[in-house]
Amino acid sequence: MGTADNAMGGSYGAREFGPSDWANARWRRRGGSRWSAFEILAMILGFIVFWPIGLAILGYKFWQSRYGGPDLQTLANNKWQDARTMMSSNSSWSSSWGCGGAMRSASRFYSPSTGNAAFDEWRTAELARLDEERRKLDDAQRDFAEYVDAIRRAKDREEFERFMAERRARPANGGATETH
Template identity: 45%
Template structure:
């Protein structure tokens, strides 16, 4: 840890002053600063342990909604082969529809970006024409119309 930092989880004059100020202003702030001073050096390991625990709990959920056999959360839920086959076909169809919708959304976003760029260019051109009309002169690098 960087020991040259002004505010670090240690008993430095700055952290003590912040703790006292926190108790004077609003007691939970002082308590939070005290907790930081005492337990702050363990926060990184606590966060890492908490993240590892949550990752372990949800590891089985990763990749389930990407389609494919055995990857959907409801696969083999009924035991009826005909129903399971129909469901898999429907889920594959829905996945394909979602892919098409995502592609359409990307195309629309690109279209809107191009419209905004064209509108910005038109506004800039109008500004430059008005500027020239007012007699403020040409701008180097901008073609005269």
């Protein structure tokens, strides 16, 4: 070996790594996040189902290794619990869509107050007017359905009476005469 090799620590500056040196190398521990089986499976399935999902998981893991943060499974569990808590505690969400009832009011899609009293009064009056119009339309639809039903019954009654009259007018033996 030459002088340059001795000064650089061996073969052109390359350092020899043993098994423990390789496992504990500083560049491998940056961020300290290892891939769990869940994350590997999620990434593979993400690429199979829709490639941006797999790419997002891969990007999250690189971000996590650089800046830290929870692993993917912990993050998913936290987000799932947050969503469940929000859905169970937010009663205005379930009532605004009429869950569990057949309420047909236009006001169910709006928040209770905007903070402007004049606007809230106008909105309440308009919603009441629209509810009244909806009720009138429902009544008109019901009346028309009853009218059409009455016409059908009358037509059916007329056809039935005509059939019965023709049946009575026929001879008893079916209209055929005997020939020998």
